[in-house]
Amino acid sequence: MGLGYLAGALLSAGYETEIWDADAEAGYETFEERLKREPVPVVGISSPTPLIVSAWRAAATAKQAGAITILGGPHPTLMPHESMEKPQVDLVVRGEAEETIVEIMRLLERDPGRVLHSGDTAIQPRRFDPAAGWGDVAGLSWRDLDGEIHHNLDRPLARDLDAIPFPAHHLFKIERYTNLNPLTDGLDPHARAYTIVTSRGCPYKCIYCSKPITGHTWRARSVENVIAEWRWLVEDLGATEIGVTDDVWNLDLKRAKALCRALIANGLNRVPWITIHGMKVNHTDPELFRLMKAAGCKRVGFGFESGNDRILREVIRKAQTVDMARQAVRWAKEAGLETMGFFIFGMPGETEETMEQTIRLALELDPDLAHFMFATPYPGTELWKMLEAQGRISYHDVEWGQMAIQDDHAHFEVDGLSREAIERKWHEAHRRFYLRPRRIIRIVARRDTWRRLPYYARQAAAMLFGLGERR
Numbered sequence: 001m002g003l004g005y006l007a008g009a010l011l012s013a014g015y016e017t018e019i020w021d022a023d024a025e026a027g028y029e030t031f032e033e034r035l036k037r038e039p040v041p042v043v044g045i046s047s048p049t050p051l052i053v054s055a056w057r058a059a060a061t062a063k064q065a066g067a068i069t070i071l072g073g074p075h076p077t078l079m080p081h082e083s084m085e086k087p088q089v090d091l092v093v094r095g096e097a098e099e100t101i102v103e104i105m106r107l108l109e110r111d112p113g114r115v116l117h118s119g120d121t122a123i124q125p126r127r128f129d130p131a132a133g134w135g136d137v138a139g140l141s142w143r144d145l146d147g148e149i150h151h152n153l154d155r156p157l158a159r160d161l162d163a164i165p166f167p168a169h170h171l172f173k174i175e176r177y178t179n180l181n182p183l184t185d186g187l188d189p190h191a192r193a194y195t196i197v198t199s200r201g202c203p204y205k206c207i208y209c210s211k212p213i214t215g216h217t218w219r220a221r222s223v224e225n226v227i228a229e230w231r232w233l234v235e236d237l238g239a240t241e242i243g244v245t246d247d248v249w250n251l252d253l254k255r256a257k258a259l260c261r262a263l264i265a266n267g268l269n270r271v272p273w274i275t276i277h278g279m280k281v282n283h284t285d286p287e288l289f290r291l292m293k294a295a296g297c298k299r300v301g302f303g304f305e306s307g308n309d310r311i312l313r314e315v316i317r318k319a320q321t322v323d324m325a326r327q328a329v330r331w332a333k334e335a336g337l338e339t340m341g342f343f344i345f346g347m348p349g350e351t352e353e354t355m356e357q358t359i360r361l362a363l364e365l366d367p368d369l370a371h372f373m374f375a376t377p378y379p380g381t382e383l384w385k386m387l388e389a390q391g392r393i394s395y396h397d398v399e400w401g402q403m404a405i406q407d408d409h410a411h412f413e414v415d416g417l418s419r420e421a422i423e424r425k426w427h428e429a430h431r432r433f434y435l436r437p438r439r440i441i442r443i444v445a446r447r448d449t450w451r452r453l454p455y456y457a458r459q460a461a462a463m464l465f466g467l468g469e470r471r
């Protein structure tokens, strides 16, 4: 969606733009082949932490093909200097970048930068003339003519989200995408699945949560603005499934209900939608779930995280309790919605007993899907700072590619609990949740289980028993 928004901003400013998603292109064309087929003057690359090494590789490929390279997204926002020190990276954009990218393009027309020729063939970064105004672009990191790296002031968060052009949904080769990860199980694997962002940011401060782009200030689009984009997806682009991917879409209960009512009034409730990220359980009531159901919602995700109130309150600082989770799930199920829960293993302060409580909560709530994850310390989070202060983690020896919540290895040990003990409990959670007889019957009875049997077999071997590689 980040790329979609930037492409939307560039198109509205009159720049020819293409989205090239390496995952969607796998098996069709490599990045190198794409650049050879038709050279491009500027390549922007977006990267979360686990993909930063691939992003640097892609930047080197683009640079060798003669393009100016710009990196952005969560990881370069948190650690801009690290990327600016790579010779294949010309510019780094930090934070929300719809305005920044357009300002950069306008400046590049005046000053495309220059490369010092040292006589060798090594990749050289571009240097820019301060007189062109590079120092005035908020949220930009760049190199001056002497090679000195500058990090301009941060760009304030966009206040009026309605003023931002819609993401360029039409540029995605949507037929190459599967349905809405991670809530895919049981959804149509051949859906034309689009995502939509109705608000940005979240005021909560859960210690593991990394939201460097959207920030701590919750900002909502107007209901009318969201409906206009939703209508485009359904009526013009043929969406058959939509995923709401806000940080926390239901923060304002009144607005969430108004959005549901507007979907019904506009007849957009005929296309099923889900909340991809976990809804916040303490901003719900029975009426919200009933309205969501009437508005076409099929499945809701919840961030339950832990079955222990001490971990929730004192460690994670989630500002919710186990009882609130119970209540929200009951209301959602009563409204006829499918449910999905996120649970975290291996937070600081965990014991065998607290992880056992998390498993028992998953069994008790019995969502249609349970997504068990390992605590993952993303840079910039409180969790990272806590572990760094304890000497358990450092910027020097971390492998960014391993920093994925979907990984099947614990990322650190906690007092009294080895990584192996955490991983054992994580596998146990999968076994106890998914190997219950009625679960197995439900999965076996589904048609898509048989269509995707090899995939399910691999997943099951990895998650239930730690065999092979999880994909």
Ligand code: SF4
Pocket: 202, 203, 204, 205, 206, 209, 210, 211, 247, 248, 280, 303, 318
């Ligand atoms: S985990 Fe969810 S509720 Fe917590 S800070 Fe992140 S977005 Fe907000």
